[in-house]
Amino acid sequence: MSDVAARPAPNLLANGWVKTGLILVGVVAAAILGARLDGSGTLYKIFIDPFEQMVSAPDLLVQTIWEGLVTGVLYALIALGFVLIFKASGVFNFAQGIMVVFAALTLVGLHEKGVPAFLAVILTLGVMFVLAVTIERVVLRPLVNQPDIILFMATFGITYFLIGFGESVFGGSPKQMIADQLYLPKGAIDLNILGGLVSLQKIDIAAAVIASIMIAALAVFFQYTRIGRALRAVADSHKAALSVGISLNQIWVIVWFTAGIVALITGIMWGARSDVSFALEIVALKALPVLILGGFTSIPGAIVGGLIIGIGEKMGEFYWGPLVGGGIESWLAYFIALGFLLVRPQGLFGDKIIERI
């Protein structure tokens, strides 16, 4: 008996994607069958009705997808800040959300004091740099080589400190973002497509454009500059980077400062769409499912994850939300992300987690 004959046939089911695909197809088929038999019952409402709505009113569908896209871009921006820091220092930076609020508040607060808008932007960048240096000196340097969860907790401390600091300096009341002074467009463009009006806010278009430019700039910065190479080296291995003469402390300041710039841009964009207030901090929590969906270490992951979450969440809220009383936006993102994670535990683009004993 040869070995070849004894070898079992390759088991297709061992592939996670194939298995999940089969299960999904089965579930959908069963549901559609059930819904057809059911006629007007619950199954019909879940599996048939939303899609019929999508087909019958394509303009609404486009509008929903557009809104999801824009929200997704903004989630992706916040997630980007997380990813930058996680890649370079392995710190899960919970404070990114509050850094967004803090940057926006500083900008608005400076402008209220009479500083011209663009000077205020530069000054805010200065403040973010000082913040980056302070965090590196006071928090990160003494905590080098500690377990991840301790560093994670330390960023909680930063969050609390910044909340208290921001509120005592700028006050807790919501503020208006200085969108006009920064020459951000406002108003809406109404497009006549698919037999209906789709209204696109100009600020949203601007947000998408600015986000794309920033991501491209970051990609170039990471790929082609000296500092970018150093950052990637640090991300690969702290020890190896140290041994070829890269200063970790310097790199961390740069990374936190970059995250601060991202936070400022995110803050301006979010602030222009709504108010600048500490409620944004809660929105920042939405960046977490984006992160786990895309993978903690991947910049493209943050963007793709942001778009998936943004669109999925808006579609879910609009078409399926009314079935359960609405407001499902608060948790739907997490369940979408969980669904992806169960298939790929490291996120869509994350580094494969290799465990050895």
Place this chain on the structure above:
Amino acid sequence: MFYREAGQFKSTYTADMAVFPILQDRIGIAVILLLAFVGVPLIGNDFFTTTVMIPFLVFSLAAIGLNILTGYTGLVSLGTAAFMGVGAYSCYKMTTWWPDMNIIVLILVSGLFSAAIGVFFGLPSLRIKGFYLAVATLAAQFFLQWAFVRVPWLFNYNASGAIEVPLRTVFGVPITGATASPETRYFVCLCLVVVLTWLASNIVHGRIGRSWMAVRDMDIAAELMGIKLLNAKLLAFAVSSFYCGVAGAMMIFLWYGGGEAADVFNIRLSFNVLFMVIIGGLGSLIGSFFGAMFIAGLPTILKFGLPAIGIPLAGATAEHITFMLVGALIIFFLIVEPHGLARLWQIAKQKLRTWPFPY
């Protein structure tokens, strides 16, 4: 000089493996229990009992719950508040169904509901690890918080959407409701916490606790040694959620006495409990108490202590200063001792052992 084990010989393995092997420790714990059961009600006034002691006990129990999951099994969870909420709501529903049932029993039973929900949301932990799991548990937090608001059945369809804690008596003594005295509520809390802590201590020092710690240290290695990961992790989620659920029920029924429970069990509470566990010390029961004392006590101390030493603060400013100080202190303690207050306590004991001759 006083804290020495010299001359205390163990003649059985049981005695050697005891949780408190040193006589002085046993005396210490007895003194603490005596203080808690007799001293506090005698000395403390109502204000002290309700604003300091009851929150401390409730948070200690929640911290023990999370510590079992995060400290002993190594699974980071950010859904603690939601599991506490499940406990509170199930206790509320049960006391509506069976008004004559002993409320203390109901508080304990509501932990079981919480445990079931916890197991359900713990299922992803078999596949997802580390921070990915931490974020995944946020799904539980946000989903359950949403359910607390949107499912009117949970709060008996009343207009305010709040839990109203009814008057319940045990042997004629009011335990919950408006007429229950702070001392009674304190005693009930204390008894529950003492019994459950004793139970937790036995679990984590036994076979189950050892398997949890093996999973924490490296789950693949643990699996190779024959520990069933499915059972160990889900059991950790179940026990942890049980403790959190009981803490949540205690929180609403014995501390708040009702209110907007959906607002209470928000994400900030989850984070606070996680602070307690980490500041107190991961994988340490006494650390849970230290952490609860620190995080629950700090705002109260700052609120009432700072004006007392002559720093007058307006309400809003005080709150901001509190936030800043809590943040700064968290960072400070992490830098000074990343292993938590429990480690500081151990170091202090070690120093005390050799005192006054350190060599």
